[in-house]
Amino acid sequence: MLPPWPVTVLLWTAGGLVLFALACVTAARHTAHPSVGLGAAACFLLLDPLRGTLELGQVNMVLIGLVALDCLLPRTPWPRGLLVGLAAAVKLTPAVFVLFFLARGRCRAAGTAVASFAALGAVGWAVAPADSACFWFHAMPDPGRVGGLAYTGNQSLRGMLFRLGVGTPVWAVLCLLVLAVTWVVITRTRHDLTAVLAVATAGLLISPVSWSHHWVWIGPALLVLRGGVRVAVGLVFLVGPHWLLPRTGDVELRWQWWQHAVGNSYVWLGVAFLVWLLLRTTGRTAPGTQPCGHRVTRPVRHAQAAISTRLRRPSLPCTDVRCVLTVDSDR
Secondary structure, eight states, rough: OOOOHHHHHHHHHHHHHHHHHHHHHHHHSSSSSSTHHHHHHHHHHHSSSHHHHHHHHHHHHHHHHHHHHHHOSSSSSSSSTTTHHHHHHHHGGEEEEEHHHHTTOOOOHHHHHHHHHHHHHHHHHHHHHHHHIIIIIIITGGGGGOOOSSSSOOSHHHHHHHHHHHHHHHHHHHHHHHHHHHHHHHHEEEHHHHHHHHHHHHHHSSSEEEEGGGHHHHHHHHHHOOOHHHHHHHHHHHGGGGSOOOOOOTGGGGGHHHHHHHHHHHHHHHHHHHHHHHHHHHOOTTOOOOTSOOOOOHHHHHHHHHHHHHHHHHTGGGGGGOOOOOOOOOO
């Protein structure tokens, strides 16, 4: 028996807040200020995406928590990838984080994510076959089912281009470009948080519909920005400039140029953030994070390093050459 509706709302909201706080705390541990996560999470609740999520009872805070814990914790008591698969089963967009696992060489985690997504999808088919068929074959291919693509709340590349009157082929090309840039970032950077934020931004940009309340990743993103840039970006997401423009009756299709500049602010900032992440990467693949299919295991790498050191320093006795074998943890 389900609890009374007010209790359900309270539990759902509390669960979302806890998971969002955990996401921010986990992300902060990958920055120069690891102790600010909880306080920052409380401040981030004032931002437009978080306000929208709370007002509408949306699932976004739950999803960011699941993904952040799965991708950013150094060790997990569950098989890594399980929570990403769960998040993707709840809402398809988090499936993009399989790219994170692949690029970081965590092939087992990527497989776990796919397997858990498929298993939960199969459970859905078994419980509600008619509804599942309706979703996969009718609702999912139609992005307009959740609202008009032109609506200002749709802060995605597809929404922006639709408002500009630009067709699908351009959107497809831009999506490929975004994915290419994201792949470069996540294979070059040494920092897991940078890679996760790149994938999150890409997912928001390439999704046909990314409502403004989907942009809850702005919280962890602000943790890596600095100074005036952090303040400026925070103010944009605090105000939500697109809500200040005319937005009824598809009037967005008749916006002036300056209204497009203001009304697509999340998209512009998302693109700029992705470019910034690209420019700040080290320019070389992070050690121990070779993409799947191009990977040398750590035991082999350590053995090679030990042999190389021994050859360069022949005067050392053999007992001084140590090969420490470690194994990757996909858990």
